[in-house]
Amino acid sequence: MWLFTRFTSQPGRWRRLGAPVRAGALLLCTLAFLAAVPSQHQHHHHQQQHPMGSGEHYSRVRTSYRVPDVTLVDRTGATVSLRKLLEVDEPVLLQFIFTTCTTICPAMSATFAAARQELAGDRVRMISITIDPHHDTPERLQDYASRYGAGPGWFFLTGELDDIQTVQKAFDAFWVNKMQHQPRTYLRRSSGEPWLRLSGLLSSAQLVAEQEHQEHQAE
Amino acid sequence: MNGVRGRPSRRWVGRWVAGLTLHLLALGAVSLSAVAGQPPADPEIGQRIYRQGILPSGEVVRATIQGDVEVRGSQFHCASCHRRSGFGSSEGGVYVPPVTAPRLFADRLLDRAELFREFYQEVQPPSFRARVRDPRVRPAYGDASLAVALRQGRDPTGRELDPLMPRYRLSDEEMAHLVAYLKTLGAEPDPGVDEGAIHFATVVTPGVDPAELGALRAVLDGYLRRKNNDTRGQLAHPNHSPWHRDDFLRGYREWKLEIWQLEGPSDSWSEQLDTLYRQRPVFALLAGLGVGDWGEIHRFCERRELPCLFPNTDLPVVTSPPGDYSLYLSKGLSGEAEALAHYLQTNRTLRLLQVYRDSEASSRPAGVLRAALQGGATELVERKVEGELDAAFWRDLIAEVKPTDLVLWLGESEFEALSLLPQSSAGPRRIYLSFALLGEVPRGLPPELSSKVFLTYPFALPGREIPRRYRVRAWLRSRRIEPTHPRVQLNAYFALSITDHALLHMLENFSRDLFVESVEHEAENALNPGVFPHLSLGPGQRFASKGCYIVKLSPQSAGGIEAVSGWIVP
Numbered sequence: 001m002w003l004f005t006r007f008t009s010q011p012g013r014w015r016r017l018g019a020p021v022r023a024g025a026l027l028l029c030t031l032a033f034l035a036a037v038p039s040q041h042q043h044h045h046h047q048q049q050h051p052m053g054s055g056e057h058y059s060r061v062r063t064s065y066r067v068p069d070v071t072l073v074d075r076t077g078a079t080v081s082l083r084k085l086l087e088v089d090e091p092v093l094l095q096f097i098f099t100t101c102t103t104i105c106p107a108m109s110a111t112f113a114a115a116r117q118e119l120a121g122d123r124v125r126m127i128s129i130t131i132d133p134h135h136d137t138p139e140r141l142q143d144y145a146s147r148y149g150a151g152p153g154w155f156f157l158t159g160e161l162d163d164i165q166t167v168q169k170a171f172d173a174f175w176v177n178k179m180q181h182q183p184r185t186y187l188r189r190s191s192g193e194p195w196l197r198l199s200g201l202l203s204s205a206q207l208v209a210e211q212e213h214q215e216h217q218a219e
Numbered sequence: 220m221n222g223v224r225g226r227p228s229r230r231w232v233g234r235w236v237a238g239l240t241l242h243l244l245a246l247g248a249v250s251l252s253a254v255a256g257q258p259p260a261d262p263e264i265g266q267r268i269y270r271q272g273i274l275p276s277g278e279v280v281r282a283t284i285q286g287d288v289e290v291r292g293s294q295f296h297c298a299s300c301h302r303r304s305g306f307g308s309s310e311g312g313v314y315v316p317p318v319t320a321p322r323l324f325a326d327r328l329l330d331r332a333e334l335f336r337e338f339y340q341e342v343q344p345p346s347f348r349a350r351v352r353d354p355r356v357r358p359a360y361g362d363a364s365l366a367v368a369l370r371q372g373r374d375p376t377g378r379e380l381d382p383l384m385p386r387y388r389l390s391d392e393e394m395a396h397l398v399a400y401l402k403t404l405g406a407e408p409d410p411g412v413d414e415g416a417i418h419f420a421t422v423v424t425p426g427v428d429p430a431e432l433g434a435l436r437a438v439l440d441g442y443l444r445r446k447n448n449d450t451r452g453q454l455a456h457p458n459h460s461p462w463h464r465d466d467f468l469r470g471y472r473e474w475k476l477e478i479w480q481l482e483g484p485s486d487s488w489s490e491q492l493d494t495l496y497r498q499r500p501v502f503a504l505l506a507g508l509g510v511g512d513w514g515e516i517h518r519f520c521e522r523r524e525l526p527c528l529f530p531n532t533d534l535p536v537v538t539s540p541p542g543d544y545s546l547y548l549s550k551g552l553s554g555e556a557e558a559l560a561h562y563l564q565t566n567r568t569l570r571l572l573q574v575y576r577d578s579e580a581s582s583r584p585a586g587v588l589r590a591a592l593q594g595g596a597t598e599l600v601e602r603k604v605e606g607e608l609d610a611a612f613w614r615d616l617i618a619e620v621k622p623t624d625l626v627l628w629l630g631e632s633e634f635e636a637l638s639l640l641p642q643s644s645a646g647p648r649r650i651y652l653s654f655a656l657l658g659e660v661p662r663g664l665p666p667e668l669s670s671k672v673f674l675t676y677p678f679a680l681p682g683r684e685i686p687r688r689y690r691v692r693a694w695l696r697s698r699r700i701e702p703t704h705p706r707v708q709l710n711a712y713f714a715l716s717i718t719d720h721a722l723l724h725m726l727e728n729f730s731r732d733l734f735v736e737s738v739e740h741e742a743e744n745a746l747n748p749g750v751f752p753h754l755s756l757g758p759g760q761r762f763a764s765k766g767c768y769i770v771k772l773s774p775q776s777a778g779g780i781e782a783v784s785g786w787i788v789p
Contacts, residue, residue, distance in 0.1 A: 057346075100757040102302065104311030106294045107284055107383055114288045132757060134765040134788050147294055160785065161753070177743040178757065182312040182344055200346075201313075201383060203285040 058200025060210075065186075065195055068166045072129070072159035075141040080157060082167060087191045090123040091211065094186040096173050098132035099144040104183045107201055113148040114204035119211060126154040131168060131178050133158045172197075189214050265400025270303060272296030274393055282385030295385045297397075302758070303543070304732035305404040310758075312347045313383060319405030319730075323365065327357045365401070366394050405730055409524075411502030412729040417472040417722070418501040420479045422492070422530065426510035434704040435508060435531075435711055436478070441698040442715045443474050450474075470726035476505065488515040496523065503528060503734060505718060506711040512579045517545045526735050529714040529763070531707050533655050534579055541761035544735060548710055549751065549764040552628075555653050555675035556584035557789035558767035559626065560591030568596045572622035572647070574604055574629065580656060581628040588626065591789070608633060617646060625650045630657065649673055651769075660772065660779045669772045674780065677767040678706070679752040681778025688749030709748040716748075717741050752786060 067083050074080050086092060095112065097105040112126055128145075130136035136144075141156040150156070158164070168174035175181045187196040187210060196214060198207075267273045272280045272292020279292035297318070301307050305319040316322075357376045360368065364375045369387050372380040389397065411418045421439060423432060450471050479495050481488045492515075504520065507530030517536040520527040526544045533551040536542060550557070563569060571592070575585035585601070592599050600620045604612075608629075625647045627633065654660070654674040661672065679685060691712050695702055702708060721737035742756035742763055751764035766788040773781035 098757065100759050102308055102310055102758045103300050103313050103315060103383070106290070106299065107288070110288045110290045110294060111285060132755070134753060134755065135757060135760055137788065176745075177740075178755070179310045179740055179743055180312070181310075201285055203287045203382070205287050 058198050058202055058206070061197045061199070062194050063197060065171050068163075068170045070159065070163040070166055072157040072163060072167075073138055075138050075145055075156040077138040080155070082157070085125075085127065085155065086188075088125055089190045090125055091190065091215065092125045092127065092186075092188045093207075093211065094127040094129070094171075094188075096131050096168060096171070096181065096184065097128050098130050098178055098181075099136050099140050100132070101178075101181075104181075104201060108183055108185070109144070109148045111202055111204050111207055112154070113150065115207040115211070116150075116154065118204060118208045122211075122215070124153070124211070126150075127157065128155070129157045129164065129167060131164060131173075131175075131181060133161050133164045187211060187214055189217075260395035260399035262396070262400040262403050265396040265398070268292075268389075268393065268397045269297040269400050269404070271298075274389075275396065280387055280389065280393075282387040284385050285382045290385060300383075302732070302736050304730045304736055305401075306728060306730065306733045306736070308736070308758075309347070312344045313381070314347060314350050317405075318401065320402050321405065323360045323401060325359050327355065329356065362395075362398050365398055366391075369394065369397070405728075408729045409502065409731045410500040412472060415473055416475045417729070418499060419474065419476040419503055419505050419718075420495070420499070420501045421476060422479045422481065422504055422507045422509070422516055422527075424481050424485075424488075424509045424511065424516075425483065427508045431704050431707055432508060434701070435506065435707050437698075437700045438695070438708045438711045439476055439506065439715070441695075441700055442712065443476055445698075446715075446719065447473050467723070467726060470722070470728075477501070479504075485512060485515045489519050492516065492519045496525075501525070502729065502731065503718070504530070506530060506714040507532070508707065509534070517542060520544045524731060526731050526738075528718065528738065529710060531710055534583060535762075541759075544731070545761065546735070546738060546756070547762050548713075548754075549677055550762050551677075552580060552584040552653060552655055553587045554762070554765075554789070555655060555677055555767050556587035557591055558677075558787040559651060559675050559769065560588050561787050561789040562769050562784055563597055563624070564592070564595050568598075570598045570621065570623045571600070571626060572616070572620045572624070573599060573601045573626045574616075575601070575627075576604060576629065580630075584653065585626075585628050622647050624648060627652050628656060647671070651675065654678075654770075662774075662779060664772070669774075672772050673783065674770050674772075675767050676770045676780065676782075677764065678750055680768065680770075680782055681780065682776075683752070685747055685749035685752070687745060687747060691748040706750050709750050713746060713748050713750075713754070717746055720744070720746070 067086055070082050071079050072082055093112065093115075095108050097108060099105075109128065112128070116124075116126060130141065136158050138158060141158055145154070145156050165174060171184075171186060173181070173184055182199065183201050185198045185202065185207065187198065188194070196210065198210060202210070264275050268280060272295065274280055274292075280296065281292070282290050282295055284290055284295065300315045301318045305317060305322075307315040307317045309315065355378070357374050357378070360375060366389075367373050368375075368380060369389060372382075372384055372386045374380060421435070450473060454468060454471060477495075477499060479492065481491055483491075504516075504525060504527040507516070507527070509516070509530055509532035512534045513530060513532040514534075514536050516527065516530070519525070521542045521544055524544055526546070528546050529548050531548070535547040535549075535551050535553075536545065537550050537553045563571065573585055573588060575581040582603070589599060589601070600622065602616060627650065629652070648671065650668075650671050651673050652661075652675075654676045657674070660674070661669070664672065688709070691709055692702060694712070695708065700708070717738055720741045721734055724737050724741075725733055736758070739756040739758055739760065742754055747754040753765075754763040755765075756763055766786045768782045768786060769784040770780040770782050772779060
C-alpha cells in the first residue's frame with residue numbers, strides 16, 4: 001500500500017518507470033491489496049465490533065469512593081442503609097439504571113442477569129440504583145427486576161431524589177439529564193477495598209472475566 | 220496527508236465489499252422468493268414486531284446483544300431504541316440511527332443538520348461525539364440486506380453494527396412482515412404542517428372562567444407573536460443568520476394556533492373535536508383548560524394519534540399503561556389522593572372518615588384513596604353526600620363514626636360547613652382537604668379548627684422559588700401580561716417553550732411520534748417555570764410532576780402554609 005500511494009502521489013516518477021514495470025507494479029499492488037483485504041477486514045471487524053462509547057470497548061479505572069450515609073428503599077419497599085448494604089466481605093457489582101431507559105439500561109441489566117447465571121456458584125451482591133427515583137417506585141423496580149429474573153442478592157434501590165443524587169455524585173455518576181447518563185459498572189472485591197469502574201457496555205463474558213480476574217488477584 | 224492518501228483505498232474496500240453484498244443480495248432474493256408461497260407480508264404484523272417484539276405466533280422475538288447476552292423482545296424490540304417514530308435516540312452515550320423508510324431505503328449521505336441535537340445540544344462523552352462525526356455513508360438497504368443487518372448485524376457496506384444492536388432470530392416470514400412495516404415507517408409527514416405554517420390548537424372546555432381564559436390567551440398570543448417575528452427575521456436573511464441556523468431554515472414554519480372552545484355535555488365533545496379537526500387538521504394540541512373530566516379529549520387524541528401537551532386539568536386520564544399521545548403536568552386529584560394514602564399509611568393506625576360528593580372531581584380521588592388504603596392498617600368509613608351539609612349533619616356523622624381523621628373531597632363552598640364542625644376534644648384530630656379542590660388556602664378559620672386542617676399540595680412551596688420562574692415572569696412583564704392566573708399562565712409557557720425546543724431538534728421531520736419523544740427528552744432540561752418543584756419525563760412517561768406535599772395551615776409562613784411532609788412520590 002505504501003508503494004502504491006508513494007508512486008501515485010508523484011505522477012512524474014511513476015511515468016518514468018516504463019510500461020512493463022508499471023504493469024508489474026500494478027499487478028503487485030493489486031495482489032498486495034487483495035491480500036490486505038482479509039487482514040484489513042479482520043482488523044476492521046475487531047475495531048468496529050466495539051465502536052467508541054459502547055460495545056466491547058470499555059475503559060477501566062481503579063479508584064476509591066466515599067459511600068455516603070444515606071437510606072434508600074429497595075424493591076420490596078423496605079428501607080436500606082447503603083453503607084450497611086456495601087459493608088460485606090463478598091464482591092459487589094453496582095450499576096445506575098432507570099426503568100424507562102430505552103437503550104443502555106436494558107443492556108446493562110441483561111448483562112447483569114447473564115453474568116449472574118455464570119457466577120451462580122460464587123457469592124456476589126448485585127446492586128442496581130435508579131437515577132429516576134420520582135418515577136421508579138419500588139413497584140416499578142419490582143416489575144423491572146422480574147423482567148430480568150432477578151432473585152435475592154440482586155438489589156434494586158430507589159429513594160429521595162436528593163439522596164439518590166448524593167450517591168450518584170459520590171460515584172462520579174451524576175448527569176443533570178438522566179437521558180445523558182453513561183453505562184458504568186462498579187466492581188469491588190470486598191468492603192474497604194477500592195472500586196474498579198468499567199465505563200462502556202460489556203458482554204457477559206467480559207463482566208465475568210473482570211469479576212474473576214479481580215477475585216484471582218485476592219489469592 | 221495520511222488520511223487523504225488512505226481514503227481511496229478505503230473506498231475500494233467499500234466497493235469490493237459492496238460487490239460482495241450484491242451477490243449476497245441476489246442470494247437473499249432467491250431465498251425470499253423461495254417462500255413466495257406464504258401469505259403476503261403484512262405491515263400490521265410487522266408493526267407488532269417493531270413496537271412490542273411479538274411475533275405472529277404470539278411468542279416474543281429472541282436476540283443476542285453484546286456478543287453473548289441473550290435477550291427477549293419484551294426487553295429489546297426495535298421501538299425500545301429506535302423509538303416508535305423510527306427516528307432513533309441518543310440516550311446513554313449511544314447513538315441510535317434513524318430507521319424510517321426514507322432513511323433506510325435511500326443512500327445514507329452526510330448532513331450535519333440531521334445531527335443537530337447530537338452535535339450541539341447534548342452533554343455527551345467524547346466517544347459519542349466521535350461516533351456522530353464518523354462519516355458513515357452507505358447505499359440504500361434492500362429487503363435482503365436489511366435481513367442481513369437484522370440477523371447478523373452487518374450493514375450494506377459490510378460494516379459491523381454496534382454490538383448493542385440485537386442480532387434477531389427471525390424466520391423469513393417474520394422478517395418479511397417486519398420489512399413491510401419498515402417500508403411504511405415515517406414514510407409520510409403527519410398532518411397539521413404545510414409549506415409555510417405549522418398548526419396547533421388549544422382546547423377549552425365549557426365552564427372555564429372567562430378571566431382565566433383571557434389570561435391564558437394573553438400568554439399564547441404573546442408567545443406566538445414573538446416566535447413568528449423571530450422566524451420571519453431568520454427567513455428574511457438566508458445565509459446571514461447567525462452560526463448554525465442556516466442549516467435549519469427548511470424546518471422553520473409560522474406557528475398558527477386556534478382556540479377550540481367546546482360546548483354542551485362532554486359526550487358531544489368527541490364529535491365537536493372531529494369537526495374542528497376536519498376543518499383544520501393540527502399537528503398537536505398545546506396547553507388547554509378543562510373543568511371536569513379530560514377523558515373525552517384524551518380519547519380523541521389517542522384515536523387521532525394527536526399529541527396533547529400539558530393541559531390544565533385536575534382530572535387527566537390515569538390509566539396503566541398511559542396513553543401514547545397525552546402528556547400531562549401531573550396526575551391531578553388522583554395523584555393527590557395517592558400521595559395522601561402514602562402519607563396516612565406511614566406509622567399510624569387510623570379510623571378515617573372520607574366524605575365526598577357524586578361529582579367526578581370528588582368521587583375520583585375518593586376512589587383512588589379507597590383503593591390505595593385497601594389491605595392497610597387504616598380503617599376507612601365513607602359517606603357520599605349531597606345537598607347542603609349543615610352543622611347538625613356533621614355533628615351526627617362524627618358522633619356516629621367517631622373518626623380519628625377526616626378526608627373531605629369537597630370544594631370551596633364547603634368552607635362554612637367545615638367551620639361549623641364541633642370543636643370538642645373528642646372530635647377528629649386532623650382534617651385533610653385538597654388544595655386543588657379548594658382553589659386557595661383557607662383563611663379566617665377559627666384557630667382551634669385551622670390547627671387541625673391539612674392540605675394535599677401538589678405544587679412548589681411558596682418561598683422556594685425556582686430560578687426560571689423569574690425569567691418567565693420577566694418575560695410576561697415585558698409583554699405587559701398581568702400574571703393574574705400564574706399557574707395557568709406559567710404552565711402554558713412551559714407547553715409552548717418545550718414545543719419550541721422539540722421542534723428545533725426535529726428539523727423538517729414533522730412526525731408526531733418524534734415530537735412526543737423530543738418533548739420527553741426536553742422535559743428533563745431546565746425549562747420548569749416553577750409551578751411544580753420538579754418536572755421530568757422519560758421514554759413513555761406521561762406525568763411530568765410526580766409528587767405532592769402535605770401541608771398544614773401556618774398564617775405566619777409564606778403563602779400561609781408549611782410542609783409537614785417531604786415531596787411524596789407515591
